[in-house]
Amino acid sequence: MIPPIIADTHTHTLSCDHAFSTLSDNVAAAAQKGLKIIAYTEHAPALPGAPSYLHFRALPLLPRYLHGVMILRGAEVNITGYDGKLDLSDEILGKLEFVVASLHPPVIDPCTVEEGTRTWMAVANNPLVDVIGHCGAARYPFEHRPVIQEFARTGKIVEINNNSLTERAGSVENCRAIAALCAEYGVPVVLCSDSHFADSVGRVTGAAAILEEINFPKELILNTDYDRFLAVARKLSGKTLTDEV
Numbered sequence: 001m002i003p004p005i006i007a008d009t010h011t012h013t014l015s016c017d018h019a020f021s022t023l024s025d026n027v028a029a030a031a032q033k034g035l036k037i038i039a040y041t042e043h044a045p046a047l048p049g050a051p052s053y054l055h056f057r058a059l060p061l062l063p064r065y066l067h068g069v070m071i072l073r074g075a076e077v078n079i080t081g082y083d084g085k086l087d088l089s090d091e092i093l094g095k096l097e098f099v100v101a102s103l104h105p106p107v108i109d110p111c112t113v114e115e116g117t118r119t120w121m122a123v124a125n126n127p128l129v130d131v132i133g134h135c136g137a138a139r140y141p142f143e144h145r146p147v148i149q150e151f152a153r154t155g156k157i158v159e160i161n162n163n164s165l166t167e168r169a170g171s172v173e174n175c176r177a178i179a180a181l182c183a184e185y186g187v188p189v190v191l192c193s194d195s196h197f198a199d200s201v202g203r204v205t206g207a208a209a210i211l212e213e214i215n216f217p218k219e220l221i222l223n224t225d226y227d228r229f230l231a232v233a234r235k236l237s238g239k240t241l242t243d244e245v
Contacts, residue, residue: 002191002208002216003224007037007233008201009131010076010100010159010192015042017049021198024066029198031067036226037233038201039072039098046078046087046107056092070241072233074098076133078107082115084122086129093128097237100159101126102133103140116142124150130236131190134161136178138170148181157222157232158182160207163194172210180214188232189216190223 011026012019021029023040030038040062043050059073074096078087086093086101093099101123103111111119120142123129132151135142135158151158160179164171182189191204191211211221223229234241 002212002221003218004034005191005202005204005223006035006226007039007190007223007229008035008193008195008204009039009098009190009223010041010133010161011038011195011201012042012076013040015051015055016047019196023062023071025198026195026201027066027069027071029201030069033202035069035202037070037072037223037229039074041074041076041098041100044075044077044087046080047104048106053088053092056088056096059096064242072098072237072241074100076100076102077129079103079119079123080107082108082111082119084119084126086126090128097239097241098131098233099129100131100133101129103135103137105139110139111141113141113143116140117147120147121150124154124156129156131157131159133159134164134168134171134194136161136164136171136174137168138174139168144177144181148178148185148187151182152185152187156187158187158189159192160189160210161192161194162204162207163196163200165206175207176210176214179211179216183214183216183220186220188220188222191221
């Protein structure tokens with residue numbers, strides 16, 4: 001069995017206009033479910049209804065702990081071009097603690113396999129990106145093997161996004177194939193809720209089932225072990241992640 005997660009690495013709040021809970025609501029839900037860490041990864045400005053860049057500049061104002069849960073100050077940045085361009089500046093990205101990069105309509109149009117492959121290859125080589133966000137969506141196809149090999153070479157983390165399994169067509173089959181290649185090439189993964197409402201924080205049942213089906217190596221699932229995940233979070237953030245700002 002896949003162990004329960006100790007950190008939800010992809011969550012949203014009503015700071016964007018298509019989510020429905022406050023950060024405090026989300027953290028309280030995380031605490032109730034026994035999570036130790038939550039990554040606050042709000043949508044970046046290119047997505048309609050998302051907060052401006054000022055929101056991300058102000059993230060150091062957040063407490064490190066709330067309800068006994070550690071808060072990682074992050075973002076879900078939008079990939080805005082097939083060259084891998086992102087919608088937050090390098091200055092802001094460099095100060096964040098957990099950066100997920102994703103493809104979203106209407107920020108970027110559905111693509112060909114060649115365009116999708118080129119996009120993820122470029123993102124893989126951006127040192128300011130930590131996590132590859134919901135890359136199983138059928139509208140953004142890519143050549144899985146060479147891209148996963150590049151993720152392995154550049155040290156990226158791939159998320160298995162529970163929300164995608166019902167909200168993004170083709171994600172179940174694609175996530176299974178992507179996860180199998182991550183296992184083959186030793187690419188670490190995280191299970192995440194992509195929560196837009198507090199009740200779904202920590203909900204990763206479908207994503208965990210996919211990894212269980214393929215007998216995914218448990219040592220490559222970063223956020224089922226507190227010490228393992230904390231070590232990675234400290235390395236990515238360059239912080240001890242205690243009470244310091």
